[in-house]
Amino acid sequence: MKRIITLLFLIVPILGIAQNDVLFFSYFKGNGEDGLHLAYSEDGYKWHTLKNDESFLEPVVGESVLMRDPCIIFGPDKQFHMVWTSGWTEHGIGYASSKDLENWSEQKYIEVMKHEPKAKNCWAPEIIYDDAKKQYMIFWSTTIPGRFPETDGTGDDIYNHRMYYVTTKDFESFSATKLLYDHGFNVIDGSVLKLKSNEFVLFLKNETKRPVAEKNIRWATAKNIEGPYTKASEPITGDYWAEGPTCINTGDKYIVYFDKYMERSMGAVESTDLKTWKDISDKISFTGGVRHGTVFRVPEKLAQYLIQKYR
Helix, strand or coil: CHHHHHHHHHHHHHHCCCCCEEEEEEECCCCCCCCEEEEEECCCCEEEECHHHCCCECCCCCCCCCCEEEEEEECCCCCEEEEEECCCCCCCEEEEEECCCCCECCCEEECCCCCCCCCCCCEEEEEEEECCCCEEEEEEEEECCCCCHHHCCCCCCCCCEEEEEEEECCCCCCCCCEEEECCCCCEEEEEEEECCCCCEEEEEEECCCCCCCCCEEEEEEECCCCCCCCCCCCCCCCCCCCEEEEEEECCCCEEEEEEECCCCEEEEEEECCCCCCEECHHHCEECCCCCCCEEEEEEHHHHHHHHHHHC
């Protein structure tokens, strides 16, 4: 174990990651029935599952009682906040918080689309902290039949997603739901990264399947966390279907991880300028049955404790 800790001290500064941060990855397995899984990385490329690839938290909320697409961030209140997809055909999402990634608060079911009775789903929620307004933004994708008729029939089955969001300061009261992203195509799997310039990058999946399949990852930018976001870039992923993008800034480069779900493997691309991207899927490795999730940072002391206990 001493060797692992030594490696953390040696490699983290090379990546440009703050020494009090270690990279973790939250993910689900199968259909999300058994809940939250965690992995960590010493270098951003090779990932190791924790707890023998077993769940850290089982789902208890929602009609389907699932925990898919778990997204975790470490907030300014020194707590980890997590949201997830709780079911296939629901009007809400799951939420819980933790100080140590082991002991979690009571799980909540947040009905973010309760006001839209025709809504078909609430998928792939993510969360980010808004420093300017000192509040959290939770965003996800939903299909509302007939709301965007120009792209009806372009996705899988009846699905024609757009991204929506709410804001909250305390996870007790929430703003009205608003539209976050619509640029005339079926879109899902949003993930926002704040840049040093105080601008924001929204990584997203073009979910178009017909008449020509896209199923790729792109990005858009905005000056404010709530948008408006620009039109999407050209694809940054290759000739395969990709979903669930999540990005980390390592100091001198950006790495976007994603799920090559048709190939049942994880992929990644990296860039130094957010314009030119190189596929590095052959350089990364994940142990265990990883499905897409979220990369996030864990304070060094807690990370070392979790690695020692669960590696």
